[in-house]
Amino acid sequence: MKILNLKKQAELEIVLLRDKKLPKALTKAEKDALEIQNYKGEGCCFLVASKKFFVGIESYNYPFPNAIRDALANALASIKKLRIKSASLVVESQQEAKEVCEGVLLGSYVFDAFKSKKGENNLQEIYLSSTKLEQKILAQIIKESQILSESINQVRELINTPPMIATPKYVADFAQRIAKECGIECKVYDEKFLEKEKMGAFLAVAKASANKPYLVHLSYKPKVAKGKNLPKIVLVGKGLTYDSGGLSLKPGDYMTTMKSDKSGACAVIGILESVAKLGVQAEVHGILGLAENMIGGNAYKPDDILIARNQKSIEVRNTDAEGRLVLADCLSFASDLKPDFLIDLATLTGACVVALGDYSTGIMGYNQKLKESFAKAAFEAGELSGILPFNPYLRKLFNSEVADLCNIPSSRYGSAISAGMFLGEFVAESLTQKWLHLDIAGPAYVEKAWGVNPFGASGAGIRAVVQFILNQTK
Structure with missing residues (x-):
């Protein structure tokens, strides 16, 4: 579907009813x-005679960040079934234009690649106009919204792709293709590199899989005037293309959505694509830890002791706490890049979903101002989040009698926070005040449509992180 800024007579007029x-x-x-x-x-409400489609925006939601986005996404379900190819819509502000574009473009996504019968969609074009915005400004908003939305929809497609196809190699190849299209650098490292880097935790998780692990390093460095310093942001994404739980096998019902355990890494690809195409004036790196957690005769086991890249030893008590092991080595690797900001994205804990619900990202870290700054950026972008406070008393829950750390806490209470604190053990000490952990276990993949998000993958984290990066360039 296209959004255009043209003065053209459309077949249908969409009327937003604010409040x-x-x-x-x-x-x-x-x-x-x-x-x-x-x-x-x-x-x-659709008036057939005048060909006007009224879209109400709930008063209790407005100006809730997603009120317009969600209202349009919901309306599209009905409009797409009409025998109408074009519609027009009037916007009143830059923010409203952005929300309208994202509501349409994100709300129209459907994962039907494996459906023999595709959903009906006659609507092809939506024309935006405004009496309060210059055409040039409106055209720029449309362009930027399309870049961001297309990246998100591509990421949704990747996350939704079943694990028989979307292996670590598949995701690495996808990252390479996107990098080539965007003109950014992409390095793909195999097992030999992981062994050379002494990534014992990462390697252990991948041991039993027939699909080999990869570490991908994406780099975006814009051209800048000589002597100008750009903010440097490094993103780390958890990329478990499938998680069976390993020898600590998941119950059957908990395996059916585990293709989504790669959502963090996929989001990082989408963020890099967006900032490159938007020409953001920041240096941005993406580190993807891609692996499968499977079972087999050579699988890593509870009672094993792993040595991570930063030489800390980890006692394994549950092989289903594998994402933090992959991220441990990736965060250590990312720390060597000495960024101004280090952010990891991961579908890390069910406990975060218990704390915040399906639709919100958990923000964690040691720097309160940084957490609040990110929460503000997420709200601006239309993503919901909640700050979970680190608690020094929870640190002792990771104590081990036989190693430096244990990969699961001794108590399930506060385990979203304690998992975040575990990751902090692998961030360079000089970066602890510059690091954020984003637990996207709730919003990354939901088995029911909500707002602009259809059944399945949402692309959680992309809008929020892109907005955060943009805010650092102002």
Whole structure:
């Protein structure tokens, strides 16, 4: 679907009802039609005679960051079924134009690659206009929204792709293809490199899989004037293309969504693609830890003691706490890049979903101002989040009698926080105040549609991190 900024007569007019207020300039026939349907500005209403489609924005949601996005996404489900190829819409501000574009572009995504019968969609173009914005500004907003939304939809497609296809090698190849298209650098490292780097924790997780692990390093460095210093951001993504739980095998019901355990790494690819295409004035790196956690005669075991890249020893008590082991070595590797900001994204704990629900990202770290700054950026971008406070008393839960650390805490209470604190043990000490851990276990993959997100992958973290990076360049 295309969003265009052109003065062209469309077949359908979409009318946004801000705060559920009906427009004053209605004809008597339109007023009568709305009266017959008892329409008061809630939900959607289609007037066939005048070809107007009213979209109500709930008063309790407005100006909630996703009110317009969600309202349009919900409306699209009905509009796409009409025998109409084009629609028009009037926006009143830059923010509203951005939200409209994202509502349409993100709300129209459907994962139907494996469906023999595709969903019906007649709508091809939506034309935006505004009496309050210059055409040039509106065109730029449309362009930027399309770049971001297309990246998110590509990431959704990658996350939704089943594990029989989306192996570590597949995701690494995907990253290489995106890098080539965007003109950014991409290095793909195999097992030999991981062994050379002494990534014992990462390697252990991947041991029993027929699909070999990879570490991918994406680098975006824009051209800048000589002598100008750019902020340097390094992103680390958990990329478990499938997680069976290993020898600590998951119950069957908990395996059916584990293709989504690569969501953090996939989001990092989308972020790098977005910042490159937007030409953001920041140096951005992405480190992807790609592996499968499977079972077999050579699988790593509870009671094993692993030596991580930073030489800390880890007692394994549960092989299903594998993401933190992969991230441990990746965070150590990323620390060597000496960034201004280090951010990891991971579907790390079910406990974070218990704490914040399905739809919010957990923000953790040692720097309160940095956490608040990221939460503000996420809200600006339309992603919900909650700050979970690190607690020094939880650190002792990772104590081990036989190693430096244990990979699971001795208590399940506060385990989203304690998992984040475990990761902090592998961030260079000089970077602890520059590091954020984002637990996206809740919003990354939800088995029901919500707002602009269809069933399945949402692309969680992309909008929030891109906005955070943009804020560092102002």
